[in-house]
Amino acid sequence: MARPRRSESTREALIKAGISQLSIYGYHGTGIKQILDEVKVPKGSFYNFxxxxxxxxxxLIIYYSKDLLAQLNAYFQHQAKDLTPLEKLKAINDLSLVKFADSDFQASCLIATISADIDADNSLCRQALNQAVGDCLQLIAALFEQAQQGGEVRRDIAPEQLAQLYWSTWQGALLRTKVAKDTQETRQCMELLLSTLCSHN
Structure with a gap:
């Protein structure tokens, strides 16, 4: 009875180590061996899973995106329950940048890191990325729709389009942050984006 639990524990450890390594080094900069060395399991164990x-x-991409969305939803329901939708969008930026800075600007968003160096013919990862981004865009679009209903954000652009604009700006800004090793430029960029989208009625 204990064997399945050990196997699941190993699988979970491989996933978490993989997310950690790929968030820093990207797809091509991360080898299976370095993940196996961190988890301390033989190569054969990897190919069992x-x-x-x-x-x-x-x-990893799907696991990461689901976990990220679960964390955000829990945050919105508890610590950020009194924030407006627009304030929640700003909070996403702040939380992510604090976490990024705490890693000495190494562990960025896994989705952004993988997207930056994935091969065009890697259909499995591209499909996972598209699914992960789609799930994230749904959450962001819902916040924009709520912000529109509350009069915080302009209503002449569909919430789905606003979400795409927000996401593309954010992902590009994260790459810039990794190079500059400073969050100020990204904070200013996202604040400008959101203030530009604010309703002035």
Whole structure:
């Protein structure tokens, strides 16, 4: 009875180590061996769980996005329950930048890091990225729709389009932050974006 639990524990450890390594080094900068060395399991154990590196990374992307959305939803329901939708959008930026800075600007958003160096023919990872981004965009669009209903944000642009603009700006700003090793430029960029979208009625 204990064996399945050990196997699941190993699988979970591989996933968490993979997210940690790939968030820093990207797809091409991360080898399976360095993940196995961190978890301290033999190479054969990896292929008991994942068919290939591509399948492994694709699963990491989905795991990461689901966990991220779960954390955000829990935050919105508890610590941020009294914030307006627009304030929640700003809080997403602030929380992410604090976490990024705490890692000495190494561990960025996994989705952004993988998107930056994934091969065009890696269909498994591209499909996972598209799914993850789509799920994130749904949450952001819902916040923009709520902000529109509350009169915080302009209503002449569909919330889905606002979410896409927000996401693309945010992902680009994260890459810039990694190079500059400073959050100020990104904070100013996102604040300008959101203030530009604010309703002036």
């Amino acid at each position: 994942f068919a290939s590196k591509e399948a492994f990374v694709a699963e």
